[in-house]
Amino acid sequence: MTRSSRPEQPKQDKPPSTNPLRSLALPVYVPALVFAIGTGAISPVLVLAALSIGFSEAGSSAAVGVFGLVGVFAAPPLGRLITRIGDRRALISAGIVTMIAILVSISALVIGEDNQPFAKSAFVVSLVLISIGANIWQLGRQAYVAESVGTSWRARGLSMLGGMTRLGQLVGPAFSTLLIGIWFIGSVFWLSFATTLIATVMVVMFLVPPTPPTSAHVLAADSATPPENLIRSSHAATKPAPGKIAKDSQLGGTGGTPEKTVPSPFATAIMGIGINAIAILRANRNVIVPLWGAFLGVDETVITATFTVSALVDSIMFLASGGLMDKHGRLAALIPTLTVMPAGIIIMLAWQTVPGFVVGACVLGLGNGFGAGVVMTTGADLSPNQNKADFLGLWQAIANIGTAAGPFIASGMTHAIGVSASLWTTAGIGLAGAAWVTALIRPAYRRLGMDLRGRPLQ
Structure with missing residues (x-):
């Protein structure tokens, strides 16, 4: 067909001039925020719930640890499941499974004193199911956004998704604190049930099938x-x-x-190592900040307040992170994350006072905020054009390795040498990760046939 004989394009076929992410607000971003508020609300009370059922302190930690382990081992098969049944069906099914699991948790809390063996088993099963539901929600939404948003908006689209999750995890614990003060622990689980129901209904109403x-x-x-x-x-x-x-x-x-018909093992290995450096920094942040505060003799309320301020700084940074990656490439988020977070740790080590602790922890949160959405964005870059969820499930499992290993690294260094050694080691891993991606991300992305903004090489 010649150019002159080509049919005239209708007006609605012109590229959108407004922000394309607005069309994903109701089907993706608002449900993500609502769902994250529910999961964020129950996160700080899981150990308390386990103790009230009859678990010992060590048993409570182990029971809650199951929640994280499921994310490492279940992500690849869950990715294949999402590919098989589709994002929309997967998200709806995950919402239903999560609501059933929450009801099982509530039942375990109610019958805990009367039948502890059954209540303990039911509680652990509910945690496994909640973790599976949360992982499906994360993978399904990530795959949907990665496939729905053009390359030039990919990082902003996925950073917005990560930002909604972070805001929910910041707001959720505030709700749980309020509810526990007014009623009882079970009320937090009822809140999570309600938010999951609302998020699932929004998916049913607004999420367009492929x-x-x-x-x-x-x-x-x-x-x-x-x-x-x-x-x-x-x-x-x-x-x-x-x-x-x-x-x-x-x-x-x-x-x-x-x-890309198949993933690149070379690029996946290169980026996997760099992303795991970030995962270790993030996981250890939750360990080393309270440990260092206790080591310095900082009051517990100051430690908690500092953590809250650090999380707030972290949460608002997603607005800048995606834009940096789309306009200047993935290194614009990777390098600040892998250098500013270690800088915050070094500030705490060098300035061993309460002000130094507060400033260092806030710098740590700022650095983490630069990386909002970077794991999902690099995963979308690495994934093949078809069956993205299959690869994204594997990618999530790879990224979770550092999350699982980080606290053990911090614990081992603290036991062997001291608290300061765990901080120095964590900072060193971050700086080594920065050097690694700086040297190797370009050949990794060239192997994918794209530049550092995820666009095809010219």
Whole structure:
């Protein structure tokens, strides 16, 4: 077909001039925030709930530890499940499973004193199911945003998703504190049930199922002008020839995305090591800040308040993180995260006073905020064009290795040498990670056929 004979494009086929993330507010971002408020509310009371059921202190820690272990081992099969049944069905199913699990937790709290063996078993099973539901929600939404938003908006889209989760985890504990003060521990679980129900209903009402390939999609892919009302599309109606570039038919798409049929083991290994340096920093932050505060003799209320302020600084940074990655490349988030967080630790070590502790902890939170969405964004960059959830499940498991290993590293260094050794080791891992990604991220992304902004190489 010649240019002159090509049908005239309707007005609605022009690229959207407004922020494409607005169309994802009701189907993705608001449900993510509501769901995170519920999970954030129960997180600080899980140990207290386990103790009230009859677990010992060590048993309570072990029971709650199951919650984290499930995320490491269950993510890959959950990713395959999402690919098989689709994002929308997976999210709805996860919401239902989570609500059932919360009801089991409430039942365990009610019958704990009368039948402790049954209550303990039921509580552990409920934690496993809640963790599975939370992981499906994370993977499903991540895959949906990665496939729905054009390359030029990818980091901002995923950083916004990460920001909603962080805000929920900040607001949730405040609600749980209020509810425990007024009623009892079980009321926090009822709040989580209500937020999960609301989030699931929003998915049912607003989340658009995948759109099958049509002639409109073919035309959009051919002309690189995505329809304005297209919230989700297939990557292309026909498979591009090997080595060709598949043009975006997504919200906010510009240019194209390299056609990746299989993940790159080299790029995945390079980025996996760098991301795990961030994961260790993040996990150890929750350990070393209270440990160092106690070592310095800081009052517990000051430690708690400092943690809250640090989390607040962390939470608001997602607004800047995505823009930095989209405009200046992934290193614009990776390097500040891997250097500013260690800088906060070094401030605490060098300035061993209460002001030094507070400033260092806040700098630590600032550094973590620079990396809002960076794990999800790099995972989306690494993932193949088809069956993204399969790879994202594996990627989540890889990223969780550092989360699981970090506290053990801090504990081992503290036991062997002292508290300061755990801080120095954590800071050193972060700086080593910064050097690693600085040296190797470019060849890793070249292997993927893209630049550091996730766009195809020219």
